Amino acid sequence: MTRKGGVSSKRPTIYDLARIAGASPSAVSSILNGSWEKRRISAATAKRVIRIAQEQGYAVNRQASLLRRDRSHIIGMIVPKYDNRYFGAIAEQFETMARAKGLFPVITCTQRDPELEFEAARELLSYQAETLVVTGATDPDRISELCAASGVRTINLDLPGSKAPSILSDNFGGAKDLTRLILKRATEAFGAAPPLWFVGGRQHDHNSMERLRGFRAACDESGQPFAPQRVLMPGYSPQKAFAAMEGAEIPQQAAIFVNSTIALEGVVRWLNQHPSLKAVRFGCFDWDPFAALLPQNVGMTEQDVTGMLAELFRVIDAGGQSSTAAIKLPCILRPLP
Amino acid sequence: MTRKGGVSSKRPTIYDLARIAGASPSAVSSILNGSWEKRRISAATAKRVIRIAQEQGYAVNRQASLLRRDRSHIIGMIVPKYDNRYFGAIAEQFETMARAKGLFPVITCTQRDPELEFEAARELLSYQAETLVVTGATDPDRISELCAASGVRTINLDLPGSKAPSILSDNFGGAKDLTRLILKRATEAFGAAPPLWFVGGRQHDHNSMERLRGFRAACDESGQPFAPQRVLMPGYSPQKAFAAMEGAEIPQQAAIFVNSTIALEGVVRWLNQHPSLKAVRFGCFDWDPFAALLPQNVGMTEQDVTGMLAELFRVIDAGGQSSTAAIKLPCILRPLP
């Protein structure tokens, strides 16, 4: 009897348990996966098998089990980063909620790299995921197409696509509210409305553009001039935001709309190197409990992660071909003292 | 020919590709998994099969493939949280480094719940993980035993266990250095050494106790009295830290050793509600770029995540039965202006 070599050779199978328990492999299988009630196997046998399984440290081979079963119950998620409050919270709550629904969540982190995103999606298809949640992807439609070919449903989270339902923050409304707050606070601080900058994110990124649109709407509404040269969208990284600040000519009385805490890291690092600018006020589209304590910070916009995930699972439960329309959730504006 | 029902019915198999390409399933398999070079299959056939696979959106069934193969190359990790810089960075870098080594990382988040930790470990065993990295677990030894029964190696990260190699920060040394810095800065600020508090973490937690030991060593060394009633270890959460602060009687000239950014959230929230205490100085054992900007913060201790993971993979590559000794990496003390 040849057994698989390597590490797995020690793992007991249902055949091992059956031999030890003096039962058939079929019986062992049904006892261990709970379908034995239907089969009227004697409680004594069931107990014995369960005890032996425990003694042997048996763990079902999920690969074999999934291969045989009709459904995998695996739900995949790709997410750009873990190490930031927003995506960290998304990943964590997604796992918890998926488990609570009896699904097996598998998450992978794709570093905002379109190729990695695509490879990760393909990988999750290989694992027989039944649904794939595509979070903050640069090219969600390409992934939706790949998955559609295998009959796997995708749902876009955070960034929208055109080939699957999308669940987003109301970036326009949130940015408009935040801009209003920044204008109000800066005007109070300086006695007059100062020039207003927009820093962070990138051109062609849907959320950044929506936020810029909200920013602009709030400017227009209050009669503030909108100046394209005061819009700095160098991409997502503290370093890039820092470099963009270097290039800008920020006066001592200014206000900044910071697009994401990632950009904020660069902005505050730069501000700290320019103490003459300590009067500058900013607000940030994103939430971070420590950033909320910075004295120049007038307010932060928190995205409703729990609400977005609740909506996500609502769409999943609804099943079928949901529309590809975007569902937008309001953001929570947190003014700071 | 009955095919599996449900979602998977659309997924093409090597048999489908073989039929379309006019080749044998064996040939298709070896072409797609790269072993065809050995088999001297004609380049023309290979090309054709690869093209057809792409057209059909073929993705190998990892379950079937793993079931048949000798090794899974899966490396599992359990981690308490994602939504915090330290564990977020661990998860993210772990994924990247594992992939670079040709392994398949699977991470699951266990919320510091011992039962969830155990269930997650069992789950990863079921997925045929060959190695399990047990990060910050409350009971790593129980997991090591479970895995040992299946011949699966475990390695403890961040919190030590006695049944597997452990990779840790030098919590004692890091805490001692941080305490020295806090004492020095507070003495400069107040003209004399103020009473020193220790806030955060929990009793019986190895890292917390090591840090407390380092804290105490630095107190002793500098002739500061160590007062047990100034040690508050209410567990890991901002709320608990906040409540502990409520109960303490902190004077206007005081200094605090804050054990983790999680506790720091509660501490600063409390300090902000007590403006009379704005002279209080603190340092924090953990790193966060925004917390680093808080004016009362004299320094932060960054754990060397990259170094720990490099060490982790060194131990894994070394294979065999490495000792169960703990490997301790120095922390990086970041004094703040």
Added chain:
DNA sequence: CTGAAAGCGCTTACAG
């Protein structure tokens, strides 16, 4: 050089 066949560990419809 290449394909048919065995078998990975499980699940479940089916025969007895």
Added chain:
DNA sequence: CTGAAAGCGCTTACAG
């Protein structure tokens, strides 16, 4: 009521 047998999709040693 219960066990033997088929088969999930793949990989690879083996026969030709």
